[in-house]
Amino acid sequence: MTDVQNERAFQKQDAIPLGFSAKVSKKKKGSLRYYKDIGLGYKTPQAAIEGDYIDKKCPFTGNVSIRGRILKGVVISTKMQRTIVVRRDYLHYIKKYNRFEKRHKNIPAHCSPAFRVREGDTVTLGQCRPLSKTVRFNVIQHTPAQESAGKGFKIF
Secondary structure (H helix, E strand, C coil): CHHHCCCCCCCCCCCCCCCCCCCCCCCCCCCCCCCCCCCCCCCCCHHHHHCCCCCCCCCCCCCCCCCCCEEEEEEEEEEECCEEEEEEEEEEEECCCCEEEEEEEEEEEECCCCCCCCCCCEEEEEECCCCCCCCCEEEEEEECCCCCCCCCCCCC
């Protein structure tokens, strides 16, 4: 647990008390770990079950529930700590000209350490409570980008 302590605040999972003895539960070797199934047909990643990270904003190991909208988009920035920026492209209809125009929105989302996300990857976001001033979504599924030479739309 010493390698987990790299923040100013003491890192621990709220669901597991500090004085809890490992002798009480001998199901798993090693330390105890809290994780949950978020439902909605999304599986808990193996890194969340077996990993040793502590993230209170993670939907699988923290105190965050997924409710509301489910969105898909392409990762355009991973420069923040545990936060990514996802671009969503869509078409907007112009009635006067009977045509569509391309538009996009950038959505900041919390990315748990259970996912190894890079720019260009496709992610599925789930809406949750406000995690910061701008972050209201959490990554719940990750699909690595395919190597292709073609140019065009990534996803709608």
